[in-house]
Amino acid sequence: MPAGTCPGTGRTGPDGPQRGSRTVKWIVYLLLLVNLGVFVWHYRTDDTSAVAPAATAGLDEAVLSLVLLQEYQQQKQGNESRWCYSVGPFETKQQARTAAGILHAAGITAQRRLSSEARRKAYWVLLPPAESREAARKHIARLKQLKVKDYFLVQTGDMVNAVSLGVFTRFESAHRRIKEMQALGFKPGFEKIDLPKREYWLDWPQETGPSLPAGVLEKIRKISPEGRQVERRCS
Structure with a gap:
């Protein structure tokens, strides 16, 4: 079924x-x-x-x-x-090139480095800060009338409202500027300041080259009387 x-x-x-x-x-x-x-x-x-x-x-x-x-x-x-030897300082790039040639002749290949770490003393001649901006502008107007060159109004900082009359690296030059301003009836002064000093150095790693022989260093000092060798970390 x-x-x-x-x-x-x-x-x-x-x-x-x-x-x-x-x-x-x-x-x-x-x-x-x-x-x-x-x-x-x-x-x-x-x-x-x-x-x-x-x-x-x-x-x-x-x-x-x-x-x-x-x-x-x-x-x-x-x-x-790494540590490097460094020789210098040199005031100009040409001096550094000449020194690099001396090192190369001694079997040392060095790289040129520009440094601003050093400082140099300078003398800032100026009219002392005035009581107000208006009084400082009167000094400016008088300097302009007397046809004095190389000045400017200090607008910020501790010497605000002073009138700058120049920065000199030699005291004799600063003293001469002060005498010129006194002859015109002004009462200038000066401040000692530090300026960055641009100088050149020659660096080479210690493992790639020897320390400078005495004879080579004497040749370097004929280019730069302050020439010396130092050790520094490689940059």
Whole structure:
């Protein structure tokens, strides 16, 4: 007797249509799951192919930055631990070139360095600060009337409202300027100040060249009477 047929009647029982309906539903669900799986796989494949180059580029940049940072730190540590010989000072670039030639003849290859660490004394001639800006301008007007050159009004700092009459590296020149202003009826004074001094030095690492022989240093002093050799950290 076929399944789902009532005995003695030949008619299909109630379980037959229900089983067929459930089978169709499962087939539909299965097809939906397959289609959904294909869609997700395709989407992830496209998304991965689009994002991968950017992610790889970001990784490459991070690795490169790390390598450069390590190289910089190693170079910095190396410079801090290295010592150089240095000879100078030289007032002009030409003097430094001539001295570099002397060193080269002695088997030393040096690099020229410009330094502003040194200081030189100077004398600032000026009319003392006036009580007000208006009073200071009267000094300016009088200097202009007398056709005095090289002056300016100090507008800031401790010497505000003073009138600068020049800065001189030699006391004789400053004294001469003071006498000129006194002859015109002014009462100038002067201040001692320190100015940066530009000078050249020649440096070479200690591991690449020897210390200066006495004979070479004597030749250097013919170019710069103050010539000397010192040791300093390589820059």
